[in-house]
Amino acid sequence: xxxxxxxxxxxxxxxxxxxxxxxGLPGAQVYGLFDAFQQAxxxxxxxxxxxxxxxxxYGYARSTGRPGVFSVVPGPGVLNAGAALxxxxxxxxxxxCLTGQVPTAFLDRGRGHLHEMPNQLATLRTFVKWAExxxxxxxxxxxxxxxxxxMQSGRPGPAVLEMPxxxxxxxxxxxxxxxxxxxxPPRPDNDRVKAAAERIAAxxxxxxxVGSGAIHARDEILELAETLDAPVVAFRSGRGIxxxxxxxxxxxxAAYELWxxxxxxxxxxxxMELPTWRWPYRPExxxxxxxxxxxxxxRRFTPDTAIIADAREGTxxxxxxxxxxxxxxxxxxxxxxxxxxxxxxxxxxxIQPQMSYLNILREVLPAxxxxxxxxxxxxFASWYGFPVYEPRTFITSGYQGxxxxxxxxxxxxxxxxxxRPVVAITGDGGFMFAVQxxxxxxQFKIGVVVLVFNNNAxxxxxxxxxxxxxxxxxxxxLVNPDFVKLxxxxxxxAIRVSSPQDFRPALERxxxxxxxxxxxxxxxxxxxxxxxxxxxxKKP
Numbered sequence: 001x002x003x004x005x006x007x008x009x010x011x012x013x014x015x016x017x018x019x020x021x022x023x024g025l026p027g028a029q030v031y032g033l034f035d036a037f038q039q040a041x042x043x044x045x046x047x048x049x050x051x052x053x054x055x056x057x058y059g060y061a062r063s064t065g066r067p068g069v070f071s072v073v074p075g076p077g078v079l080n081a082g083a084a085l086x087x088x089x090x091x092x093x094x095x096x097c098l099t100g101q102v103p104t105a106f107l108d109r110g111r112g113h114l115h116e117m118p119n120q121l122a123t124l125r126t127f128v129k130w131a132e133x134x135x136x137x138x139x140x141x142x143x144x145x146x147x148x149x150x151m152q153s154g155r156p157g158p159a160v161l162e163m164p165x166x167x168x169x170x171x172x173x174x175x176x177x178x179x180x181x182x183x184x185p186p187r188p189d190n191d192r193v194k195a196a197a198e199r200i201a202a203x204x205x206x207x208x209x210v211g212s213g214a215i216h217a218r219d220e221i222l223e224l225a226e227t228l229d230a231p232v233v234a235f236r237s238g239r240g241i242x243x244x245x246x247x248x249x250x251x252x253x254a255a256y257e258l259w260x261x262x263x264x265x266x267x268x269x270x271x272m273e274l275p276t277w278r279w280p281y282r283p284e285x286x287x288x289x290x291x292x293x294x295x296x297x298x299r300r301f302t303p304d305t306a307i308i309a310d311a312r313e314g315t316x317x318x319x320x321x322x323x324x325x326x327x328x329x330x331x332x333x334x335x336x337x338x339x340x341x342x343x344x345x346x347x348x349x350x351i352q353p354q355m356s357y358l359n360i361l362r363e364v365l366p367a368x369x370x371x372x373x374x375x376x377x378x379x380f381a382s383w384y385g386f387p388v389y390e391p392r393t394f395i396t397s398g399y400q401g402x403x404x405x406x407x408x409x410x411x412x413x414x415x416x417x418x419x420r421p422v423v424a425i426t427g428d429g430g431f432m433f434a435v436q437x438x439x440x441x442x443q444f445k446i447g448v449v450v451l452v453f454n455n456n457a458x459x460x461x462x463x464x465x466x467x468x469x470x471x472x473x474x475x476x477x478l479v480n481p482d483f484v485k486l487x488x489x490x491x492x493x494a495i496r497v498s499s500p501q502d503f504r505p506a507l508e509r510x511x512x513x514x515x516x517x518x519x520x521x522x523x524x525x526x527x528x529x530x531x532x533x534x535x536x537x538k539k540p
Contacts, residue, residue, distance in 0.1 A: 004174035006137040006167040007036035010098060013144025015040060016177035019069050021415060022098075023047060023056040027073035029100025029115060032168025034071070045415060045444050048436040050077045052408040054084025055434075057095045059412025062395045063370055065215070067094040067151055068412060074100045074162060075115035078124070083402055086127045088158040091237060091398040092212050094151035095158040101133065104164045120162065129157030135164065137172040145180040153183035155213070155294040185293050188309040188317045196266075196289045196305040197321035203264035203287065204330050206230040207255065212237035213269025213293060215391045217312040221268060222246070224319045229333040230266070231255055235274050236383060236396045244387035245367075247338055253348055253384040253534040257340035260540070262286060267303070269293070269311040273399070276301045280539040291315060344534075351529045354381035356500035357453075357521070361423065362387055364507050369393065369421040370413045374406030376427030377460065377523075378453050381531040404433025410448045411441060421449070421511055428454040428480050438490040441516035448517075449510045452483050455523040463530060483520040498522040 004012070010033060014022070021043045026034040037044050047053045050072040057068030072081050078099050088095040101120065102113040110118065117123070124131040130150035134140050140163075147159040200206060208230050214221060218241045225232045225248045232242040233255040242249035250258075252274055260283055265275050267290040275282065288303035291314035298306040307314045349355050354377055365371070367389040373379035373396045388394040395413060397405040410424035431452050441448060462476040487494035493513050497506045503521065510517035 001173040001175055003171050004137055005032060005036065005169050005171050006134065006140060006163055007032035007169065008039070009137045009140035009174045009177075010134070010144055010161070010163065011036040011040045011042065012174075013141055013177040014042070014069060017067070017144070017148050017179055019067065021045065021060065022069045022071060023053045023060070023412065024071040025050050025053050025073070025077065027077060027100075027115075029073050029165045030071055030098070030168065033098060033100070033163070045440070047408070047440050049434065050080035051083055051404075052411070052434055052437045052440065054081035054095070054097065055087070055405050055408035056412030056415065058084050058088050058091070058093055059372065059395060059409035060416040061088070061093040061095050062091065062409070063392050063413040064416045065392065067096055067148060069096045069098065071098040073115055074102075074120055075117040077115065078117070078120065082127070084405070085124075085158050085160070087397050087400045087402050087405060089127055089129065090400045092156045093158065094156045096147055096151060097128075097158065097160040099160065099162045100168070101162045101164040103166045104135070107164060124160045128160050131160040131162070133162050135167060137167065137170060138174045141175055141177040144177065149180040149182060154185065185310040185313065186308050188307050188314045192305055192307050193314075193317045193321050196307060196318055197325045199264060199287050199289060199305060200228065200266075200322050201325050201327055205258070205261045205333070206264040206266060207258065207262045208232045208266045208268065209270050209272055209275060210234050210238035210241045210268050211270030214238055214241055214311040214315075215269075217268065217315045218242070218391060220312055220315040220319060222248075224315055224322070227319065227322060228327055229329050229337075231258065231337050233274065234270070235278070236394075237398055238270060238391075239394045240388040240391040243389040245389050247334065247341065250337065250341060251344065251384040254341045254344035256537055257344055258336065259283070264289070267291070268315055271297065272301050278535070279537050291318065348385050348534060351381050351385065351531050351534070353500060353523065354378045354528060354531060355385050357503055358382055358386045360500055360504050360507065364504065364511070365421055365423065369423065370395065370410070370417060372396070372406045372410040372413065372422075372424045374424070374426040374430045375401055375403045375460070376425065376430060376453050377455070377528040377531060378451075379406070379425050379427070380460070380535065382425060384534050403430045407431060407434045407448070407450055408437050410450070411437060411446050414446050414448045415444075422447075423449045423451060425451050426453070427459065428452055428456065428483075429458045429478055432480075435486070438487060438492050438516065438518070442491045445515065447515050449507070450516070450518045451521060452518060453521050453523055454480060454483065455525050455528065456480060457525050459525075459528060462526070483518060487518040492516045492518055494518040494520065496520040496522065
């Protein structure tokens with residue numbers, strides 16, 4: 001036992017869990033916590049907006065699989081960061097928010113103390129996995145350990161710990177901080193695994209779908225795919241589990257070409273968004289198998305055989321059962337997969353100018369480079385038009401589709417991976433949500449390359465308004481600053497290009513620069529082909 005402040009007790013818990021970096025924006029309620037960060041010599045990356053703190057932690061977690069930690073003040077600060085927490089919840093990432101509270105004497109009194117928010121914990125619990133209050137320093141070791149246990153057990157997700165203003169500096173005898181064991185996942189049920197193997201044995205054209213819950217099972221999934229000659233498809237978060245350089249690692253655009261003949265779908269660690277509602281129909285008689293650690297997923301889409309298990313264990317057991325039972329590869333299956341990929345590669349080249357830029361981006365970047373997307377015409381096209389070779393190298397905001405998330409997410413990914421190139425794809429509208437974080441990039445020497453595709457509009461909104469509302473355009477046209485001059489005013493290198501031909505040397509120059517760099521890419525308004533034909537599919 002040692003005399004320790006509440007802030008120091010929390011930080012001791014972070015250190016015990018291997019945390020060395022925190023993203024944060026200090027304020028009155030959390031002064032004691034930030035002082036403890038400093039005394040423990042943690043790396044603190046300050047930001048210019050609370051939402052950026054949350055997204056940097058999200059990018060850190062998404063790119064590494066390790067918990068990302070950020071700290072902001074309560075009330076308005078937490079709400080500003082709420083979009084990032086919601087994105088982490090949707091993306092199943094272990095992100096920990098540390099925040100404050102009004103002084104103990106004011107708790108639940110409604111007196112209107114600084115940043116007071118009615119029942120902050122109740123609000124937070126509606127969109128994070130777990131949240132709790134630490135009301136005494138000696139409670140911190142166990143509650144910090146619980147937060148990490150909750151974030152990383154079962155289906156991962158974000159957690160929040162709040163502490164009253166005065167407890168951060170209050171001292172008490174505090175015990176040692178020790179991590180808790182993670183909650184063991186359910187073991188695969190043998191009968192269900194055997195039933196799944198029987199379905200596989202009877203199939204002729206299976207297809208595997210993967211999401212972020214399957215990243216750690218990549219080796220087992222590839223072996224299963226090669227055993228079955230089954231293509232592996234991901235929508236967003238599972239991309240790279242099987243590399244797009246492997247003929248079985250198909251984009252969603254190419255996989256749809258094989259959809260009419262697909263008689264069995266196998267979902268591993270995924271919500272199954274593509275086959276169950278993104279694609280407009282299911283072939284008659286098609287069977288389904290799911291492996292997921294979260295029993296609730298089986299209620300959202302109930303498969304013919306449900307295996308409640310960790311993706312690696314479940315896939316390993318299923319592979320063993322299939323190998324024992326036997327599977328007969330169908331002649332011509334690989335040829336059909338190759339033909340579909342080749343045909344689709346030609347088809348998607350019609351999505352211009354997006355594909356020209358994406359082709360160059362892929363050619364210039366190494367395989368392990370990290371790319372974050374953004375809600376933009378190039379970002380949408382990248383979901384199927386940008387090949388991904390390794391997991392955790394293509395980072396999106398998932399189903400939340402959060403405008404403005406891409407750039408700060410890229411900053412967090414770069415902090416976590418300083419030796420790898422990190423590129424943020426943004427539109428002019430989304431980039432302006434977090435443009436102030438150029439200052440953060442300069443201050444902390446975070447060498448992210450930002451691609452601002454500048455069409456002077458919320459391009460997707462504008463197209464929808466034109467096509468679906470008789471050409472009435474409302475609040476989707478934008479007047480932008482000179483992005484090059486703006487970046488240079490922050491001390492960021494910048495260049496403007498207006499064609500794919502100019503883009504390649506600009507990108508090479510930006511990557512060689514090593515510091516934060518912005519490329520303003522001029523795209524005439526309404527000039528971009530709709531990327532949605534390969535995302536919202538139509539029934540043939």
